[in-house]
Amino acid sequence: MRFDTSPAPHVIAGYSVPRVMFQVLLALVPVAVVQVVVLGPGLLLQVAVASVTALVCEALALRWRQRPSLPTLRDGSVLVTAVLLASSVTPLLPWWLTVLGTAFAVLLGKHAFGGLGQNPFNPAMVGYAILLVSFPAEMTRWPVPFGVDDSHGWGELARLTLTSFYGGAVDPAWDGYTGATALDSIRNGLEQRYTMAELLARGEVVGTLGARGFEWINFAALAGGLYLMARGIVRWQIPAAVLAGLLLPALVAHALDPGAYLGPLTHAFAGATMLGAFFIATDPVSAATSDRGRLWYGAGIGLLVWVIRTWGGYPDGFAFAVLLMNVAVPLLDRYTVPRIYGRARD
Amino acid sequence: MTTRNEFPSGLVLDAHKQPVAAEPILDVAPPARLRFALDQGSGVVLEPAVAVGDVVAIGSVIARPSDDFGAVLHASASGRVIAIESHDATNDDGGPCIVVENDGRDTPDPALPRGPIDYTALDPATLVDRLREAGIAGLGGAGFPTATKLATARARSARRLLLNGAECEPWICCDDALMRAEADDVVLGGRVLMRALEAESCVIAIEDDKPAAIDALRAAAQSAADTITVEIVPAVYPQGAERQLVTAVFGVEVPARGLPADVGVTCQNVATAAAVARWARSGVPLVTRVVTVTGSGVSRPLNVRARFGTPLATLVEAAGGYRGEPLRLIAGGNMTGRALATDEVGLTKSINTLFVATHQDLAARLAAVEVACIRCGNCADVCPAGLLPQEIHRTALARDADGAVRFGVWDCIDCGCCDYVCPSQIPLALRFREAREWLRERDRAAARAAVARTRHERRERRLQEAVAAEQRAFDVARQQARGESAPTDPGTAT
């Protein structure tokens, strides 16, 4: 009897990129649910627009690059990029900016470098950074979280979202429903010589644990991130290092001068902290690849986020921190190669 | 050298072993015709020591190695050599083989010693030579001659013997069955090997998922408990890889590019030890081995003892024949085994398992679609050599030789763990084999270039010297000619 031959190993576990990406999307569900509750239904629109744009851009890019499109479209990686970008931007973002950001993310962030696995930068953050520097006003206008003041309900949030999403002029009567995020208003307040105590006392800024409203989104992201860790898709090094890099300086600074620096708890549950630590910084393609490298990489991101939040010109620094550390990855990879069995450390 | 209690990571795989290992080992009746491959799996092609028409008996030497890296091969049945095929037509691997027609009489070779060998009376060096003549080779799958390994270990004064009963690869259970059924032989073999090595201690390492084998060996080793001990190691693939086992048992790492002997250890498979014991008890060289015949593609998976040269098809028949639609015939386990092109080849010393795989076993591999590496690091998590396979892959793909070597392409033990967990379904182990082949080719080319450069430079120098010598001779001749004709005015004459 004759047989076909094939190289060893003859069995594999059958893990696949689509399955990994699906798990990531699944872990983002709690974030989406909480954000819709707290900030209105904008996220759903953003996700829809970003996903469609991402798929179209990916298909076009593959076509231009003369690569087979089906396996890549099916792997779900571009959807993760789209959903991460959509979850990072304000739900009030006009749809055409979402399209623009996603297109930049996929075409410039991913395919300009050779597609899946080749991009040195986190594609979602490329798109986010381009939007943030080009359209700072639109990008920093967030809805006032539901429940922060009694003047508006979820219905108003929804109507506001729709109007803003279609790019229409927002009724001046709704001015009270939009505003800067907690991190933003604290920085602005400090610039206007308010004291930290005064700012915190305003109530609409800091809630039970962190930034009012955003604390719950961060909790959801933390839950999703822990799920990914339990599934072995995210390793502990990057999230732990990001949080350590952000919270330790925050703790020290806050202890030295509570009037000038936000406390670590507020940092941990404000802005994009948890989403960034567990979902954005952990993008394996653009992160450092050894365990030790991941620690340095994450710590660098955390520290940069704290620096940007504290002294920078932008409300939240995740995109820039991640992109900056992406640049450092080849260096980290070079100097954090683990010791090989049977060899002395060199 | 650094110490570490465990090798890094590895895989916990579904073993698929227990029911088969508990069953008795079935003796396979000798076939009418035996095919002895001249490459018994160690990569050395032996020189035939017989001619067509020669009469052979059990234990007659039929082929010898030309160096120390092959083991002497003996006939496993009596009969006549009917063919020596330079290229075995049934074998896509292209190996030559000796075909023996079995006369069914099982006559032993008269030159063999009768009865047991008093190994305690032999001096250790002689004992090593006798083991070499007995054709003992590593039965764990490498087929490397035991005597050569022992000689190396003696030269480096490696005084600790490690008997490898880990048997970490899924589906393989021939060692498990052997340890249960012939524990006394394993211990006896350990004693003989200790004598040959002048070893101080002997550790038999067994994975913790084989309690019956552990019990059997503990009982058998009781009388020698001071020197022979049974050590339990966790059931993790590839626990049975030599270096990894040395680390698990002794807590030291075998240096890269070094041997276990460099840390004072000699590793032998338990099946090899049992084979040594058989020889010591009977004086008959190595002519049989235990093979696991298993996989979803055989009717009744079991362990068999068969003579070398027995066609693999006969072994499958002993296991109830093929079942379903067998897609691959794998010599060895499903992680590292070699897929054979035909079942007509004869059993060799290095085939410890016949794994007949059906779609059920191979589904994920057959359906695999390779996509780009996403640097997830799953491979690095499981690599027992502590490598970053994703980086080797990247550098090998870019044909960056220095990078691939720096990231340890030569330290890869080809266990396949990285393949197993790769979500991009990249055949990493294969890529690394190809990279090593490419590096070897590159080194060969570099060596050739170096020789060519030297020869060319020498030639150029020689030719220049010849021209210069001619010029000098010409100058001298001219000088002389002038000296005779115009001695007073050498400067103006041209």
Add this chain to the structure above:
Amino acid sequence: MNVEAVWLACAVAAALAAVCGIALGLAASRLPPATNRLVEQIDALLPQTQCGQCQFPGCRPYAEAIARGEAEIDRCPPGGETTVRALAALLDRPARPVDPAYGTTQGLRVAVIDEERCIGCARCLPACPVDAIVGAHRYMHTVLAEQCTGCELCVAPCPVDCIAMRPVTVAAAARWTRAA
């Protein structure tokens, strides 16, 4: 204008200059000096076929020409893509395919003399750049296969066309190491 700011700017610039200067100085003293070993480095990457297909009389002259910037790196068919890549990496030039004008890349081949037809004219002997043909006038010649670089320079001088180029098959020694 704020005088303080001017001083500060000057101080920062001076500090930067000092730091960079120290760093450069350290680098210069620690890192190996950039000697003119370029020719050797290039020559080491060439296959040493000495075939002259690059239109230079041997590998070293070609290496010297590359080092002087007088020749492109795509002129070596025996080295093929591997050599061009290596040269490109060394010289920081873009890699490109071998210029077909200089020949096509083939696997290693060696010259074989058909001893039936060799008339012992010895014309091939001086043609060989590595002295890999042995023989003497009126005696049959033979090629040392181990030393032959496959340059083909001996083929043309042979008056009876008894030299053929044969591909070398390197025994693929792909062995499978095994665990347990």
